[in-house]
Amino acid sequence: MHRSLVILFLALSTWSCSQYSNKPMAVAFHNVNAKYNAIWQASRLDKELQKKYFSERKESYNSILPIIIPRDSSFKRGNEKEIKELIRKASLVIDRHQNSHFIIDAYLLIARGRLYQNDLKNAIETYKYVNSLDIRPEALLALYEIYLQQQEFSSAEKIEEFLSENPLNTNEKKQFLLLKAYSFQLLNEPIKAVAVLQEAQRYLKKGEEKARISFIMAQLLSDNNQPTLAVENYRSVLNNKPSYDLQLQANLAIHQQEGNLEALLNMLKDPKNEESKSFIYVKIGQYYYGKKDFKKAKENWEKGGENNPNKGELYYQLGSLFAKQMKDYDLAAHYYDSAATYLSANHPDYAKAQKLKKSWGNYSGFAKQISLQDSLLRLANLSPSALHELFLKQQKDTVKTVITKTAAPIFTRRPFNADQQNFYFNNEQARIQGAIEFSNRWGNRTLEDFWNLKNKNTTLAQTVSSTSTAEKTVRKESILEENWLKAIPSTPAAQLKARKIIEESLFKLGKLARLELGENELANTTLKRLLAEYPSTTYEAEALYVLYLSNEGPTKTSFRSQLVERYPSSYFKTMILKLENGTLAENKEILAQKKYEAAFERFEAGQFAASYEACLFAQQNYPGSKLEDKIVFLMALSKAGLHETAEAKRILEEFVQLFSTSPLAKEASEMLKLMNK
Numbered sequence: 269m270h271r272s273l274v275i276l277f278l279a280l281s282t283w284s285c286s287q288y289s290n291k292p293m294a295v296a297f298h299n300v301n302a303k304y305n306a307i308w309q310a311s312r313l314d315k316e317l318q319k320k321y322f323s324e325r326k327e328s329y330n331s332i333l334p335i336i337i338p339r340d341s342s343f344k345r346g347n348e349k350e351i352k353e354l355i356r357k358a359s360l361v362i363d364r365h366q367n368s369h370f371i372i373d374a375y376l377l378i379a380r381g382r383l384y385q386n387d388l389k390n391a392i393e394t395y396k397y398v399n400s401l402d403i404r405p406e407a408l409l410a411l412y413e414i415y416l417q418q419q420e421f422s423s424a425e426k427i428e429e430f431l432s433e434n435p436l437n438t439n440e441k442k443q444f445l446l447l448k449a450y451s452f453q454l455l456n457e458p459i460k461a462v463a464v465l466q467e468a469q470r471y472l473k474k475g476e477e478k479a480r481i482s483f484i485m486a487q488l489l490s491d492n493n494q495p496t497l498a499v500e501n502y503r504s505v506l507n508n509k510p511s512y513d514l515q516l517q518a519n520l521a522i523h524q525q526e527g528n529l530e531a532l533l534n535m536l537k538d539p540k541n542e543e544s545k546s547f548i549y550v551k552i553g554q555y556y557y558g559k560k561d562f563k564k565a566k567e568n569w570e571k572g573g574e575n576n577p578n579k580g581e582l583y584y585q586l587g588s589l590f591a592k593q594m595k596d597y598d599l600a601a602h603y604y605d606s607a608a609t610y611l612s613a614n615h616p617d618y619a620k621a622q623k624l625k626k627s628w629g630n631y632s633g634f635a636k637q638i639s640l641q642d643s644l645l646r647l648a649n650l651s652p653s654a655l656h657e658l659f660l661k662q663q664k665d666t667v668k669t670v671i672t673k674t675a676a677p678i679f680t681r682r683p684f685n686a687d688q689q690n691f692y693f694n695n696e697q698a699r700i701q702g703a704i705e706f707s708n709r710w711g712n713r714t715l716e717d718f719w720n721l722k723n724k725n726t727t728l729a730q731t732v733s734s735t736s737t738a739e740k741t742v743r744k745e746s747i748l749e750e751n752w753l754k755a756i757p758s759t760p761a762a763q764l765k766a767r768k769i770i771e772e773s774l775f776k777l778g779k780l781a782r783l784e785l786g787e788n789e790l791a792n793t794t795l796k797r798l799l800a801e802y803p804s805t806t807y808e809a810e811a812l813y814v815l816y817l818s819n820e821g822p823t824k825t826s827f828r829s830q831l832v833e834r835y836p837s838s839y840f841k842t843m844i845l846k847l848e849n850g851t852l853a854e855n856k857e858i859l860a861q862k863k864y865e866a867a868f869e870r871f872e873a874g875q876f877a878a879s880y881e882a883c884l885f886a887q888q889n890y891p892g893s894k895l896e897d898k899i900v901f902l903m904a905l906s907k908a909g910l911h912e913t914a915e916a917k918r919i920l921e922e923f924v925q926l927f928s929t930s931p932l933a934k935e936a937s938e939m940l941k942l943m944n945k
Contacts, residue, residue: 482501
């Protein structure tokens with residue numbers, strides 16, 4: 269009877285503790301179970317993952333560290349089991365404890381799990397759902413971080429405003445200030461970032477996190493020409509229990525900032541820094557770069573690239589060094605290509621490196637084409653006998669190079685154990701004895717078929733073989749020389765084709781240098797050569813425009829005058845006016861509209877010359893109007909109506925190039941195709 273009453277009591281208690289009941293006893297029961305079971309276990313997993321995420325981060329010390337550690341998509345692969353368990357434990361609260369006070373905590377932990385999985389879409393949805401239930405700073409701070417890392421600044425700004433107006437606890441205040449500083453870092457406002465970080469440091473405890481923030485402050489100050497303050501913050505790193513890597517980098521930075529080359533060289537000699545030599549070479553390279561000794565900077569950076577986990581950044585720096593300082597564009601192209609290969613996809617310079625790789629790859633293509641055609645045209649001026657002698661010399665040089673590079677193979681035998689010594693070829697004494705016996709019986713024999721024929725006529729065979737080989741060599745060289753001569757443009761038509769390739773490559777290279785690479789010196793050299801060697805080039809108008817962009821002062825004015833004088837109706841003249849005058853005022857837009865309408869009426873009436881003149885007036889007096897694509901297109905139509913096909917074609921080519929996004933671009937391309945036919 270007593271046992272039955274106990275069972276009945278337990279059953280009634282369980283029924284009264286339903287997760288859908290709001291009775292005090294039921295709520296208390298589920299609060300206790302949620303907090304001290306699922307939530308406790310999930311929180312513990314979250315703390316372990318946070319600690320692991322921070323300790324396993326990959327820092328790139330050759331550039332300024334990001335204040336907020338970027339999301340690492342590879343983290344989920346090594347911690348998949350723990351992340352799934354975190355989400356599972358937190359989900360139990362939602363499944364089994366609906367009436368507890370820890371439902372929101374469970375959703376926050378699930379969202380954290382989604383972040384570890386790099387599932388940003390579901391993480392954002394979960395945090396938004398949390399805020400729909402109850403405004404929680406933790407959820408808002410997480411959304412603030414996600415929006416900043418995705419560079420959705422308008423969304424991030426709204427959250428920042430809300431957080432700044434509401435009370436936060438110490439930990440939340442710290443996180444908010446770090447995120448605010450990070451937003452300034454992303455917006456390239458380093459001094460503002462430093463000011464906010466100084467405030468954030470008040471909420472940071474002594475340890476690696478604080479040391480890391482001090483290091484970033486030092487980097488930002490150093491980058492903004494404040495070396496004294498930078499050194500102060502680097503020294504602060506050493507006083508805040510940094511990791512070994514952070515301590516090493518801080519010491520290196522202090523020596524570099526103070527110009528203490530001797531200290532850097534001593535660090536290089538120190539045996540305990542053996543595995544960190546690449547980082548030391550990088551700092552020595554930066555020291556020499558600051559002294560404008562670019563040759564030594566290059567030497568040390570190249571040494572630093574060996575066995576360096578951040579070699580992508582080093583190659584990026586070398587690309588910049590050769591492009592901007594040493595003006596060795598071929599090597600710049602090589603290093604930018606390597607940088608794009610070695611930089612990780614989540615690196616802040618990754619997209620820029622990929623773009624530079626493509627642009628400098630195009631540079632290499634144009635430069636090689638110009639060099640090749642120049643060489644071929646020089647060869648075309650030589651006599652047949654001179655060409656023959658040159659070919660023989662090249663063949664001789666090639667053979668020498670091959671012989672020099674092809675060293676005789678060196679065979680080394682590994683030591684054999686006692687069991688292996690029984691095998692004949694592993695027994696050095698037995699092999700020597702065997703060689704002596706073979707020589708005594710057969711003499712010195714060549715390794716070839718039928719070596720053991722007693723009466724073999726070796727001399728005759730060798731003579732026939734050498735004669736056959738010589739004939740094959742002569743025939744092969746003759747074919748090679750014939751093919752080599754075929755590549756040389758010996759006819760006027762072939763030479764004209766080679767010059768056209770050079771002309772086009774010079775123009776494309778000069779344009780690329782200014783508009784994509786930002787190399788004004790290269791653009792000037794290339795386009796000036798184009799105009800000097802090809803005075804009647806069809807690219808002259810655009811070449812003058814690019815030269816106008818690439819120069820300053822009187823030289824700039826000179827190219828402007830040439831363009832205006834020689835091509836008064838060119839759209840490139842209008843682009844200069846547009847740059848000089850800025851955007852049109854509203855009243856001028858109205859005048860441009862009226863002028864275009866008048867020009868179009870004349871065109872429809874068959875008055876093509878008057879239509880063209882009206883368009884030209886609108887183009888030159890109202891540059892940059894909203895109708896400029898229609899005005900230029902109507903100019904081309906007017907020239908076509910006057911049967912001035914070459915001029916119409918030129919205007920259409922400019923139109924396709926400059927107004928690729930215009931609704932009329934497709935029609936212009938079709939017209940060009942018809943004209944070319």
